[in-house]
Amino acid sequence: MERSQLLRQVAHQRQTLFDEGLLDEQFVQLEELQDRTNPNFVEEIVTTYYQDTSRLILNIEQELERRPLDYGRLDGYMYQFKGSSTSFGAKKVKAECSLFREYCRAGNGEGCMRTFQQLNREYATLKRKLEAYFQLARQARLTETASRPG
Amino acid sequence: MFGKGASSSKSMEIIGSEKKISVLIVDDDPIIRKIHSALLSKFTKEIQEVKNGKEAVDLCRSGASFDIIFIDKEMPIMNGLEATKELRAMGVNSTIVGVTSCDLSSERNDFIAAGQNQCYEKPLTIEKIKSLLSELNKNN
Numbered sequence: 001m002e003r004s005q006l007l008r009q010v011a012h013q014r015q016t017l018f019d020e021g022l023l024d025e026q027f028v029q030l031e032e033l034q035d036r037t038n039p040n041f042v043e044e045i046v047t048t049y050y051q052d053t054s055r056l057i058l059n060i061e062q063e064l065e066r067r068p069l070d071y072g073r074l075d076g077y078m079y080q081f082k083g084s085s086t087s088f089g090a091k092k093v094k095a096e097c098s099l100f101r102e103y104c105r106a107g108n109g110e111g112c113m114r115t116f117q118q119l120n121r122e123y124a125t126l127k128r129k130l131e132a133y134f135q136l137a138r139q140a141r142l143t144e145t146a147s148r149p150g
Numbered sequence: 151m152f153g154k155g156a157s158s159s160k161s162m163e164i165i166g167s168e169k170k171i172s173v174l175i176v177d178d179d180p181i182i183r184k185i186h187s188a189l190l191s192k193f194t195k196e197i198q199e200v201k202n203g204k205e206a207v208d209l210c211r212s213g214a215s216f217d218i219i220f221i222d223k224e225m226p227i228m229n230g231l232e233a234t235k236e237l238r239a240m241g242v243n244s245t246i247v248g249v250t251s252c253d254l255s256s257e258r259n260d261f262i263a264a265g266q267n268q269c270y271e272k273p274l275t276i277e278k279i280k281s282l283l284s285e286l287n288k289n290n
Contacts, residue, residue, distance in 0.1 A: 029275050033188040041188055048181050079224070080179070083251045087181050087273045 003143045010140050013133045022126050026089030039141070043134045045088050050127060056081050057120070064113060074112060075104040092122045171283075172196035172215070176206040176233065177222040177249070186220060186249075186274055193279060202226055203233025210237055216244045218286075220274070221266075223250040223257065231264045238265035245286060249274060 017023045027042070034041040060077050063070060082097035096119035103111030171194045175186050183199045190197050198214070200206050202225040210216075219237070223230040234246055248261040248269035261269040268285075270278050 026273065029273075030185065032276065033185070033192070038188060045181060045184060048184060052179075052181060079251070083179060083272065084181050086251065087179070087185055 003140070006136070006140045006143060010133070010136050013129075013136060017129060017133065021091055022122075022129060024089045024091040026086065028089070030088055042088075046130055046134070049084055049088055049090075053081060053084055053123070056084075057123075060116065064116065069109050069112070071104040071107055071112075075101055078104065090126055093119060093126060096122055170194060170196055171217045173198075174206060174209070174214075174216040174219045174244075175199045176201075176203060176219060176225070176230070178202055178225040179222070182222070182249075182273060189274055189276060189279060190220075192276065193283065203228030203230060203236070206233050207236050207240070210240060210242050215242075218245045218247060218282075220247050220249055222272075223248060223261075231260055234261075234264040234266050247282065 017027075030042050030045060056077055060074065060081075063074050063077065078097050078100050082094055082101070085094040085097055096115055100112055100115040100119060103109075103115055173190050173194060173196065175183055175190070175197065177183050177186070177199075178201050183201075187197055187199060198209070198216070200209060203221070204227045206219065206221065207228065219242075221230040221233060225233075228236075230248055230250075234248070237244070237246065245268070246266045248257075248264075248266045249272050250257055250261075250269065251272045258269060268282060270282075
């Protein structure tokens with residue numbers, strides 16, 4: 001693919017992530033920390049996030065199977081989840097975390113379970129779209145290296 | 151495509167090119183540690199990280215000293231407020247900056263009472279660091 005076309009596609013995919021409300025300004029802050037000495041910084045953060053939060057998701061799933069529900073424990077897990085999601089700008093996931101915590105505080109088990117399902121959907125969608133974006137961005141960086149004079 | 155990119159030379163001007171600021175990042179979240187470390191590396195190369203309040207206290211007790219300690223509030227083993235009290239009781243004079251994901255206004259008094267100089271909502275940003283360092287420069 002022609003380089004300029006590739007760059008346009010990368011920019012478009014990036015903008016879509018913001019337009020669809022998946023990411024917020026915090027993601028831009030992370031992009032500003034990326035430079036030649038740290039060229040994969042954002043992708044590394046996102047990878048660490050998905051590794052870390054997969055453990056939390058498992059813990060929450062297990063907790064949601066217990067009866068009665070331990071809302072304090074659930075809220076504790078979700079507090080961590082929200083913190084990590086906020087740190088890289090995962091806007092929709094963060095919103096679902098907040099909603100889940102409200103249901104915990106209200107002792108609303110149904111609300112918790114419904115919200116957790118929605119959270120999982122948003123989480124998976126974001127992962128898929130970010131992976132596609134990073135892959136395209138890596139391709140664009142390779143064409144940049146290839147086109148530099150030797 | 152990847153964002154504007156912060157200029158390290160502009161950031162270094164804020165703290166004065168000759169003075170080396172040493173910072174300690176105290177947070178149980180590895181993502182936050184990574185982000186704050188990358189952020190602070192625009193301003194200084196002297197950065198250390200620990201996972202909780204007890205590790206921070208042990209590090210200072212062993213003789214390490216820092217200009218600024220960024221300390222998370224919620225951590226296992228020893229939280230930010232407890233660690234701050236302990237550090238101050240040990241005679242640590244570093245600037246201690248609380249960092250929290252909770253509602254800051256309700257926690258500000260707790261932070262100041264524990265001995266912190268400043269507190270911010272997580273995550274830190276380049277602007278927050280710049281404003282903190284400018285304030286420190288003014289006070290010095």
